[in-house]
Amino acid sequence: MLVFSNARLVFLSVPKTGTTAYETALAPLASMVISDPPELKHAPVFRYNRFFRPALEKFIGPDLDVIAVMREPISWLGSWYRYRQRPFMQGRPNATHDLSFDAFVEGYCQSTRPGFANVGSQAKFLEPSKNGTCVTRLFRYEDPPSLIHFLQERLETTFELKRENVAPPMALSLSAGTEARLRARHAEEFALYASIP
Secondary structure: OEEEOOOOEEEOOOOOOOHHHHHHHHHHHOOEEOOOOHHHHOOOHHHHHHHHHHHHHHHOOOOOEEEEEEOOHHHHHHHHHHHOOOHHHOOOOOOOOOOOHHHHHHHHOOOOOOHHHOOOOHHHHOOOOOOOOOOOEEEEOOOHHHHHHHHHHHHOOOOOOOOOOOOOOOOOOOOHHHHHHHHHHOHHHHHHHHOOO
């Protein structure tokens, strides 16, 4: 999570959406950089609302803009699958070395997810709080120019973005049946992504 007090801007860090690269590029300009532990770095809207918003509004002021990035849901799951294939994950209960991407997504669709598929939900991460706290602007991971343009204008700067924390490349395929189950079971993920201008 990045906080820019002069720009009255908070950048939430949705996992697997490239936010580490933005953190590296923009940390020198930020008033606050929450990079550790992961539970705070990747604070979802409800955690931001409960723990961060009251203090930030007290010292910076109300009506802060809160932005975030969302990734196309199948691509997002693919990134998690590939991330959990890295060599140091071998032998861990959440590793995906001996699984197909289809099996990983099938696990994600279960009511009780197995450890390897317990990766959360972008829609839940971004869900507005009951008091109205919400992401005021959402960007697509697949459209970095829109976010870069917004940040450069808002922060009155230019910056270079470098890829970081990237999962190993590999071709992934999903059967039509598994994709249909994913889209039915997690329709809110696809609906939220489709709603981004």
